[in-house]
Amino acid sequence: MSLTYAILSALVGAPSSGYDLAKRFNPSVEGSVGFFWNASFQQIYRELNRLEEKEWLQAKSVQQENRPDKRIYSITPVGEQQLCQWISELEEMTPIKDELLVKLFVGHLVPRQTLLSKLENHRQQHQQRLAIYQQIKHQYFQEPQVLSEALKFQYMTLLRGIHHETGWLSWCDEIMPLLK
Amino acid sequence: MSLTYAILSALVGAPSSGYDLAKRFNPSVEGSVGFFWNASFQQIYRELNRLEEKEWLQAKSVQQENRPDKRIYSITPVGEQQLCQWISELEEMTPIKDELLVKLFVGHLVPRQTLLSKLENHRQQHQQRLAIYQQIKHQYFQEPQVLSEALKFQYMTLLRGIHHETGWLSWCDEIMPLLK
DNA sequence: ATTTTATATTCAATTTAGTGAATATTCTCA
DNA sequence: TGAGAATATTCACTAAATTGAATATAAAAT
Numbered sequence: 001m002s003l004t005y006a007i008l009s010a011l012v013g014a015p016s017s018g019y020d021l022a023k024r025f026n027p028s029v030e031g032s033v034g035f036f037w038n039a040s041f042q043q044i045y046r047e048l049n050r051l052e053e054k055e056w057l058q059a060k061s062v063q064q065e066n067r068p069d070k071r072i073y074s075i076t077p078v079g080e081q082q083l084c085q086w087i088s089e090l091e092e093m094t095p096i097k098d099e100l101l102v103k104l105f106v107g108h109l110v111p112r113q114t115l116l117s118k119l120e121n122h123r124q125q126h127q128q129r130l131a132i133y134q135q136i137k138h139q140y141f142q143e144p145q146v147l148s149e150a151l152k153f154q155y156m157t158l159l160r161g162i163h164h165e166t167g168w169l170s171w172c173d174e175i176m177p178l179l180k
Numbered sequence: 181m182s183l184t185y186a187i188l189s190a191l192v193g194a195p196s197s198g199y200d201l202a203k204r205f206n207p208s209v210e211g212s213v214g215f216f217w218n219a220s221f222q223q224i225y226r227e228l229n230r231l232e233e234k235e236w237l238q239a240k241s242v243q244q245e246n247r248p249d250k251r252i253y254s255i256t257p258v259g260e261q262q263l264c265q266w267i268s269e270l271e272e273m274t275p276i277k278d279e280l281l282v283k284l285f286v287g288h289l290v291p292r293q294t295l296l297s298k299l300e301n302h303r304q305q306h307q308q309r310l311a312i313y314q315q316i317k318h319q320y321f322q323e324p325q326v327l328s329e330a331l332k333f334q335y336m337t338l339l340r341g342i343h344h345e346t347g348w349l350s351w352c353d354e355i356m357p358l359l360k
Numbered sequence: 361a362t363t364t365t366a367t368a369t370t371c372a373a374t375t376t377a378g379t380g381a382a383t384a385t386t387c388t389c390a
Numbered sequence: 391t392g393a394g395a396a397t398a399t400t401c402a403c404t405a406a407a408t409t410g411a412a413t414a415t416a417a418a419a420t
Contacts, residue, residue, distance in 0.1 A: 001405080001406085002277075002279050002282060003406080003407090005279075005282055005283075006282050009282050009283075009285050009286045012286050012289065017367095017368070017369095018368075018369065019366095019367060019368050019369080020368095022368095033282075033285065034275075035276065035281065036276050036277070036278050036281030036282060036285065037276075037277055037278075037281075037282055038275045038277065039407085040407080040408075040409090041368095041369085042369095042370085042371090042407095042408080042409085042410095043406080043407065043408085045368095045369060045370070046370090046371095049370090064367090064368095064415095064416095065416095066367095066415095066416070066417075067366080067367050067368075067415070067416065067417085068367055068368045068369085068414065068415045068416075069368080069415085070367080070368060070369085071368090071369085080289070083286065083289065084289050084290055086283075087283045087286070087287075087289065087290050087294065088290060088294055091279045091280055091283070091298070093302060093305050093306065093309070094277065094278045094279065094280070095214075095218045096215065096216050096217075096340075096341065096344060097182075097216070097217055097218065097274065098216050098217075098274045098340075099182050099185075099271040099274065100271055100274070101215070101216030101217075101337050101340055102182060102185055102186050102189050102213075102216060102217055103189075103266075103267045103271070104333055104336055104337055104340075105189050105213065105216065105333060105334060105337050106189045106192050106263065106267070106333065107267075107333040107336075108329040108330045108332075108333055109192065109260070109263065109264050109267065110264055110267050110268060114267065114268055118271070122273060125273050126273065129273070144358060149288040150288045152288075152358060153284055153285060153286065153287040153288055154285060155358075156284055156287075156355045156358060156359075157281045157284055157285050159351060159354060159355060160276075160278075160281055160284075160351050160355075161276065163347045163348070163350055163351040163354075164276060164347060166347070167343045167344060167346070167347030168343070170343060171339060171340050171343040174339060174343075175336045175339060175340075178324060178332060178335075178336060179336075181375085181376075183376080183377080197397090197398070197399095198398075198399065199396095199397060199398050199399080202398095219377085219378095220377085220378065220379080221398095221399085222377095222378080222379075222380090222399095222400085222401090223376090223377065223378075225398095225399060225400070226400090226401095229400090244385095244386095244397090244398095245386095246386070246387075246397095247385070247386060247387085247396080247397050247398075248384065248385040248386070248397055248398045248399085249385085249398080250397080250398060250399085251398090251399090361420100362419100362420085363418100363419080363420075364417100364418080364419070364420085365416105365417080365418070365419085366415100366416085366417075366418090367414100367415080367416080367417095368413100368414080368415085369412100369413080369414085370411100370412080370413080371410105371411085371412080371413105372409100372410085372411085372412100373408100373409085373410085373411105374407100374408080374409080374410100375406100375407080375408070375409090376405105376406080376407070376408085377404100377405080377406070377407085378403100378404080378405070378406085379402100379403080379404075379405095380401105380402090380403085380404100381400105381401085381402085381403100382399100382400080382401080382402100383398100383399080383400080383401100384397100384398080384399085385396100385397075385398080386395105386396085386397080386398105387394100387395080387396075387397095388393100388394085388395075388396095389392105389393085389394085389395095390391100390392090390393085390394100
C-alpha cells in the first residue's frame with residue numbers, strides 16, 4: 001500500500017513525469033526518495049495511472065522539442081489530504097527481511113570462503129552507499145540548523161540512511177573475525 | 181522467492197510442524213528465524229505444501245493424545261542441495277523500505293507533535309526489541325568463541341539484530357532534538 | 361548511415377505476499 | 391457445562407511485486 005504514499009510524498013513540492021519519478025526511486029540519487037523506498041518504472045507508471053483515476057494526482061501533458069512528450073504529475077488537494085491522513089495513522093516497526101541473513105543462518109552448510117566473500121562484498125557495497133550519503137550530507141546539509149522545514153525532514157531521512165549503512169559496517173567488522 | 185529458502189533454513193536441524201514454524205517466524209522467539217524473516221501462518225502452510233510437492237521437504241504425520249494431530253516437516257537431501265545452491269548465488273543488498281521514513285520525508289505537512297509521538301513510540305519499540313536480543317545474547321551466547329559451528333552462525337544473525345536496533349536508537353536520539 | 365543510448369510510456373503474464381474466514385481437537389478455567 | 395485459549399491446518403480472495411516485451415522520439419556515437 002505504501003507505494004501509493006511514497007509516490008504522493010515524492011510529488012509534494014516536486015511535480016514529475018513517470019520517468020523522472022522512476023529515477024528518484026533509485027537509492028543513489030541525491031535528495032531522493034530512493035533513501036527509503038524503491039520501485040520499478042512499471043510499478044510507478046501503473047500506480048500513477050491508478051492515482052490519476054482516483055484524482056489524488058493530476059497530470060499535465062508537456063510538449064517537448066528535444067525529447068518525446070511527457071506527462072507531469074502533481075498532487076491534488078484530495079491527494080494531499082489523503083496523504084496527511086495516512087501519515088497520522090499508526091505504523092508498525094518494519095521487520096527485518098534479509099536474504100544474506102537467511103544464508104548466514106545456515107552458513108555451516110557451505111564453505112567458509114563462500115560467506116566470507118559475500119560479507120566482503122556487502123561490506124564494500126555498504127561502504128560505497130555510505131560514501132554517497134556522506135557526500136550528499138556535506139554538499140547540501142552542512143548547517144542543519146538553518147535548513148527550511150521541508151529540507152530538515154529530508155535531512156532526517158538521509159541521516160537514517162547513514163545510520164543504516166554504518167550499522168551494517170560495524171556488524172561486518174564485528175562478525176568477520178568470528179568467521180575466520 | 182526467499183520464503184522458500186527461509187523455511188528450508190529454519191528446518192535444517194529442526195524439523196517442525198507448520199504451527200511451530202509459524203511461531204519461529206515471529207521476531208521475539210529466541211534462536212528464531214524471526215530475527216531476519218517473518219511470515220504469516222497462512223503463507224507458511226502454503227509454502228510447506230508447495231515444497232512437499234516438489235519433494236524438497238517430507239512430512240511425517242504424528243498422532244498426539246493431548247493435542248490435535250500434526251505433520252512434522254523435515255528437509256530432504258534434494259531440498260538441502262537446493263538450499264546450498266541458493267546460498268551460493270549472488271544476492272543484492274536489501275534496499276530500505278520503511279513507512280516511517282516516507283512519513284518523515286513529508287513531515288512538514290503535519291503537526292510536529294504527530295511525528296514526535298511516532299518517534300517516541302518507535303524508539304521505545306526498538307528499545308524493547310533490543311532488550312529481548314540482549315537477553316538472548318546473555319543467556320545463550322556468553323562465550324561466542326566456544327560455540328558450535330551452527331550456533332556461531334545463529335549468533336551472527338542475532339548480532340545483526342542488535343546492530344539494527346542500536347542503529348535505530350542512535351538515529352532517534354540524533355534526530356529528535358532537530359524536531360523540537 | 362546505422363547503431364546505441366536516453367527519454368518516455370504501456371501492456372500482459374506470472375509470482376509472491378498479505379488478509380480474512382473457516383474448521384477441528386483438546387485443555388483450562390470459571 | 392460452557393466459554394475461551396492453545397494447538398493445528400486449509401481455502402479463497404486481494405494486493406503487490408517481478409519480469410518480459412513492446413512502442414515511440416530524438417540525440418549521440420561509431
